Amino acid sequence: QVQLVQSGAEVKKPGASVKVSCKASGYTFTGYYIHWVRQAPGQGLEWMGWINPNSGGTNYAHSFQGRVTMTRDTSMGTAYMELSSLRSDDTAMYYCVTMIMVRRAFDFWGQGTMVTVSP
Amino acid sequence: DIVLTQSPGTLSLSPGKRAILSCRASQSISSYLAWYQQQPGQAPRLLIYGASSRATGIPDRFSGSGSGTYFTLTISRLEPEDFAVYYCQHYGSSPTFGPGTRVDI
Numbered sequence: 001q002v003q004l005v006q007s008g009a010e011v012k013k014p015g016a017s018v019k020v021s022c023k024a025s026g027y028t029f030t031g032y033y034i035h036w037v038r039q040a041p042g043q044g045l046e047w048m049g050w051i052n053p054n055s056g057g058t059n060y061a062h063s064f065q066g067r068v069t070m071t072r073d074t075s076m077g078t079a080y081m082e083l084s085s086l087r088s089d090d091t092a093m094y095y096c097v098t099m100i101m102v103r104r105a106f107d108f109w110g111q112g113t114m115v116t117v118s119p
Numbered sequence: 120d121i122v123l124t125q126s127p128g129t130l131s132l133s134p135g136k137r138a139i140l141s142c143r144a145s146q147s148i149s150s151y152l153a154w155y156q157q158q159p160g161q162a163p164r165l166l167i168y169g170a171s172s173r174a175t176g177i178p179d180r181f182s183g184s185g186s187g188t189y190f191t192l193t194i195s196r197l198e199p200e201d202f203a204v205y206y207c208q209h210y211g212s213s214p215t216f217g218p219g220t221r222v223d224i
Contacts, residue, residue: 035214045155045163045206045216061213095162101175104210105153105168112162 002026004034004096004110011116017084020113022096029077030054032100036070036081038092039112048094051079086117121145121209123217130222138194140220142207147187153208154183154192156201157219163206167192197222 007021022034036048049060051070058070069082079096094113097106122145132138142152150170155163165174167183170190180195194201202224207217 044218045208047214047216102165102168102172104151105165105174105208106155106163107165107168107174109162109164 002098002100002108004098004108006094006096006110006113009114009116011118012086014087014117014119016086016117017082018086018115019080019082020094020096020115022079022081022110024077024079024098027100029072030074032098034070034072034079035097035106036068037095037097037106039095040089040092043092046092048081053079083115086115088117091115091117120213121148121211121215123207123209123215125205125207125217125220127220128218130220131224132197132222133224134197134199136197138197138201138222140192140194140205140222142185142190142192142217144188144190144209148209148211150186151209151211152183152185152190153210154181155206155208157204157206158200159203166205194222 003025005023010018012018030053033050035050038046048064051058053072067084072079096110098108124143126141152170154167157163166177166181171183182193184191204219204221206219
């Protein structure tokens with residue numbers, strides 16, 4: 001079965017960077033884009049960007065350009081999202097998501113990684 | 120960029136009642152709209168894609184309709200597990216989500 005398993009919670013200081021991993025299983029990793037979506041506490045969902053695991057190509061949301069880097073390791077079937085220059089308003093749950101069985105909607109989600117930015 | 124607006128912000132209903140949630144797009148998005156349900160402490164779950172197609176394993180009390188700029192999600196008879204937050208989403212060049220509708224008792 002399709003699974004996306006993310007790395008554990010992180011606590012970072014303002015100005016630092018965080019790197020979250022997302023290990024995929026149960027499908028062909030290089031066949032489907034991986035997206036990242038975040039959710040601040042009590043708030044809605046915000047799309048951050050995607051990576052094409054086959055080519056390594058990326059597309060980032062305007063609001064994160066210059067601060068986010070998405071990479072992948074095809075040998076490990078794992079995608080990564082690194083966010084730099086962290087601020088307190090980056091405190092959020094970060095999800096990796098993908099589209100496997102449907103088009104134009106996210107049918108598989110990771111369990112989420114909580115990133116807390118605090119002095 | 121496409122902006123999605125959801126209404127109402129909160130819907131207070133009783134189990135067994137019908138819930139109708141709406142999502143409006145700032146410009147036409149054809150049928151490229153999805154709906155998600157999020158329970159507290161959980162990741163969102165896909166309910167509807169392509170405006171009206173149910174995702175795998177979703178009960179038939181959930182139905183979606185609409186096209187262009189106006190869409191609805193209907194829950195025909197609310198079950199206790201349906202009290203949650205619902206988001207609409209458009210997958211375009213920059214995927215975007217609506218602000219959500221909370222369905223509570």
